[in-house]
Amino acid sequence: MQKDTIAYSQTGYFSKLICHYLDQDSNVAPFYHRFPSLENFEAQIKEKQAWFSEDSRRVLVSSLQKQYAQTDVSDVTKLHIEKLNEDTTFTITTGHQLNLFTGPLYFLYKIIHTITLSRKLTQQHPHYDFVPAYWMATEDHDFDEINYFRFKGSKIQWNREDGGAVGELSTEGLEAVLELFRTALGSSKNAQYLALLFEEAYIKHTNLTDATRYLANELFKDYGLVIVDGNDADLKTVFAPYVERELFEEVAHKEVTSQTEALTALGYPEQVHPREINLFYITKGIRERIIRDGADFVVNNTAIRFSESEIREELNTYPERFSPNALLRPLYQEVILPNLTYIGGGGELAYWFQLKSCFEAMRVPFPMLLLRNSALIRTEKHKKKTEALDITIPQLFLKQNELVNQKIRAISNIDIDFSEQRTHLKEQFKSMYTLAAETDASFIGAVKAQEVKQLKGLDHLEQRLLLAQKRKLRDHVQRVVDVQNAVFPLHSLQERNTNFAEFYLEFGTDLIPALVEALEPINEAFTVVTL
Structure with a gap:
């Protein structure tokens, strides 16, 4: 394996905002808390340790153990979950949609980055433990963004009706996708493994959440990856006080609007537009916005209506029915995880830059923001x-x-x-x-x-x-x-289009270890990997 690098600014694929952030330009400084340099982690650890409660750890570990109840958990993943009970253990987190068969390559790069950074921090801070975590976006509803992957120039797509949170979607109908994929794969040993992996994930699990957990766990369980499903009643009970403030004080709209105006005044784009209430109401087959209507609250496109006292009662009784949107999801994540750093792509970091004042208003520590590894894989030929x-x-x-x-x-x-x-x-x-x-x-x-x-x-x-x-x-x-x-x-x-299966077909079990070795945890450049 050989690797070469090119500055992000030289690639032509990264925004002015991200390039300025990487250069630690003074214009961007007001929109983040600490830059993710190794020397800044000690302060971030102390801040999160003082804030994150023992009760929150207990709920988190209990929820994770329930979520993993039907999953073949590796010893190192099991140890990581147990260690989250201790106030010296922290997460390094990335998040991603439930793309069919992982979607584009950067799914791998995101998770690998959490793994390599966790390892690096363990070397730097031996008195603490660091757990790589993958947040599944189970409550998203953008089915058209996740229902396909590209393989050898073709789009392999799952066609079905959507509706509600994608994590709850039935995997029915994916047998036809498997047959199409199997034909495209061929008959090599690596092809047979990929077909079996797809079958075990999507044919033998009944919903997209369980299928995605199985798939990510199979690919990364040897590295101790912990997979988190936020669509969980116990975790949402912890988040309920913040939901109540969002319902009655509209905190995110006020704070994000102000911060976004400051960003756009500097010539940077608005990535996500805040709503007055940044919450969805979810039940079976429904995920619709909650809207204030005078003294009441209504669920968009439904006949569901609550008075103020009724919606408080609904939140107390069924916290799992309240789902944060893209702007409020980062707050939810940071409330329920002992997290230090969020690793995301340029578009993700752009909307995190709109959120710092909202976190301050909610009195939640703002994580360090790290641009995920970007890479191009090529062969020696x-x-x-x-x-x-x-x-x-x-x-x-x-x-x-x-x-x-x-x-x-x-x-x-x-x-x-x-x-x-x-x-x-x-x-x-x-x-x-x-x-x-x-x-x-x-x-x-x-x-x-x-x-x-x-x-x-x-x-x-x-x-x-x-x-x-x-x-x-x-x-x-x-x-x-x-x-x-x-x-x-x-x-x-390449990372935004090609599925990992193209490279697994050629390199098999060597693929992920080679990428773990090649990609640096504190990334300063785009990496070209020759395998």
């Missing part, structure tokens, strides 16, 4: 092809047209770069501007128009010559395009 074409790592990340143009210029025996001619033309027009000004100033506009016309003419001629060279060097151009397309499917980052 691909690496050799790239080197033969003299394509560097930064060039590999260029937009395809720009990459092709650069390579055509580099190998062409004609110098198709009119920079010198443009400079010469502009110098010639300087004297024309002087002449026009001395003769009749009204001619300056005509001179400017002629300059623009001739510069555009040079641009057009340069592009035509490049196009002619592309035709002449068609074979070379095609090899350049093929090399880039192999690792940037759909002209996008």
Whole structure:
């Protein structure tokens, strides 16, 4: 295995906000608590330790043991759950939707990052224990975002009616998906394992929550990953006081609106828009927003209505029926977990930056925010092809047209770069501007128009010559395009499209250990891994 790196800012795939955060730009500093450097963890540990109660630990451990009751738990995962009873144990957490068969590759990168950071912190702070945790987004309802994965250029999709929280969806109908997947896999030993893994997860479990827990546990149980389902009555009992404040004080709307205005004033985008009440009401087949209607509360698109006293009673009796939306879910997570750091993608971190003042108003410690590992996996064969074409790592990340143009210029025996001619033309027009000004100033506009016309003419001629060279060097151009397309499917980052099964098919049980070894826990750059 070999790895290379490229700065996130050089890839062209990360927002200005994230690049500024990684650079610890002073403009972003008001929107987070502590930057996730190793030296900052001691203070974060002390803060969370003082805040997180013994009762919360007891409820958490009891809930996890119930959630794992039907799962083959490894000894190290079992130990991690038990250790959460101790006030010297903390979680490193990531979260993800219940994507079919893990969805895109970055599902693996997120979880691997929790594992590698937990290990690193154990070395740095031997008097504490650190548990990698994966928060399943069981209460989401965006079925269209999770009902497929891409394999070898094809979209393998589960078609069924949606409704309610996705974690409660029946796995009925996934037999047809398995048969389609099995055909695409082939018959190798690794293919047979992948088909069996899909079958054990989705055919032998009746709902998407249990299927996803099985799948993630099978892939990562040897590393002690702890999988958390927040759609749990006991855990929501702990969160109920914060739900009550959200219902009656609309804390998130006030605080997030203010913080978002400060972010957007600096030119950063709003990632998530706050509602007046950032809660859903969930029962079988229903997940709808709770809306204030005068003195009452109504559940959107239903006939369900509560008075103030009735909704308090409902919360006390059935806390599991109150579900935080995307903005309030981070608060719920941090209330029920002894968590130090949240590991997420650029879009996730962007909405966490809207939340700090809400956490302060709710008096909950704000976690450190760590950009998840990003990686590109390639084979040794691909690496050799790239080197033969003299394509560097930064060039590999260029937009395809720009990459092709650069390579055509580099190998062409004609110098198709009119920079010198443009400079010469502009110098010639300087004297024309002087002449026009001395003769009749009204001619300056005509001179400017002629300059623009001739510069555009040079641009057009340069592009035509490049196009002619592309035709002449068609074979070379095609090899350049093929090399880039192999690792940037759909002209996008591999990690956002490709499923892990493509690489497991080739590398089998070596895949995850190789990624654990390659990906750094405190990541400063995008990683290119050659297997």
